[in-house]
Amino acid sequence: MNERRLRLGHLYPSLMNVYGDRGNILCLTRRCRLRGIELEVTELEVGDALAADGFDLLFMGGAQDREQRLVGDDLSKLKGEALREAVETGVVFLSVCGGYQLAGKSYRGADGEELAGAGVFDLHTVHPGAKAKRLIGNLVARWEGGTLAGFENHGGRTYLGPGCEPLAKVVRGHGNDGQSGFEGARYKNAFGCYLHGPVLPKNPSLADRLVSLALERRFGDGTLPALEDGLEQRAHEAALRIRN
Ligand code: GLN
Numbered sequence: 001m002n003e004r005r006l007r008l009g010h011l012y013p014s015l016m017n018v019y020g021d022r023g024n025i026l027c028l029t030r031r032c033r034l035r036g037i038e039l040e041v042t043e044l045e046v047g048d049a050l051a052a053d054g055f056d057l058l059f060m061g062g063a064q065d066r067e068q069r070l071v072g073d074d075l076s077k078l079k080g081e082a083l084r085e086a087v088e089t090g091v092v093f094l095s096v097c098g099g100y101q102l103a104g105k106s107y108r109g110a111d112g113e114e115l116a117g118a119g120v121f122d123l124h125t126v127h128p129g130a131k132a133k134r135l136i137g138n139l140v141a142r143w144e145g146g147t148l149a150g151f152e153n154h155g156g157r158t159y160l161g162p163g164c165e166p167l168a169k170v171v172r173g174h175g176n177d178g179q180s181g182f183e184g185a186r187y188k189n190a191f192g193c194y195l196h197g198p199v200l201p202k203n204p205s206l207a208d209r210l211v212s213l214a215l216e217r218r219f220g221d222g223t224l225p226a227l228e229d230g231l232e233q234r235a236h237e238a239a240l241r242i243r244n
Pocket residue numbers: 018061062063064065068096097098099127153154155156157
């Protein structure tokens with residue numbers, strides 16, 4: 001276990017980082033370290049190339065339409081193809097909110113301009129305009145027998161196509177589009193969701209799932225020893241109790 005090392009690519013950390021999304025990296029690093037796994041983090045900004053086989057995990061956080069335009073452009077020109085290839089080969093990928101929207105096929109922003117997404121997920125997102133109600137508040141969703149909790153704040157409504165699965169079922173909150181009852185998307189080892197907060201410290205079971213999938217793919221064994229997790233579990237339970 002001690003010599004296990006994983007490589008994480010953090011996509012656009014300076015542009016895509018709202019509501020503490022960077023905390024997801026801290027959480028993954030810590031939960032790996034406690035198990036003797038070194039997580040090597042590389043930041044990839046606009047203009048940096050992405051190699052499809054360069055990482056075991058990838059992460060992209062959220063941002064508003066202005067930043068999404070810059071990132072959408074870079075994905076089209078530089079990183080989108082490698083990102084799709086990475087996911088096709090089982091690389092673990094977590095995207096949140098604006099990052100989740102851009103991991104889909106397209107995002108139509110509040111001003112009506114359509115951005116091409118990376119096309120990792122068979123989904124598209126439409127923002128109905130600056131005057132439309134934003135989907136804001138604390139969200140609880142049922143996921144693989146457990147729960148996910150976090151904070152959502154998005155204008156975009158995300159619609160899933162047949163090529164990806166919903167990640168979770170909304171218990172409280174809005175989720176993908178405020179109507180379907182679904183939150184997030186899953187395709188192979190790629191996960192997308194609207195949960196900020198950041199999501200992983202509030203949902204240690206999701207954090208461990210990502211690490212375990214990456215270990216399984218890289219070393220053929222995704223076993224993770226349990227951690228002394230009382231504080232994290234209480235954070236999760238407190239997040240479940242928050243009412244809007
Ligand atoms: N610009 C997007 C929206 O409002 C994403 C917002 C976010 O990442 N918090 O729909």
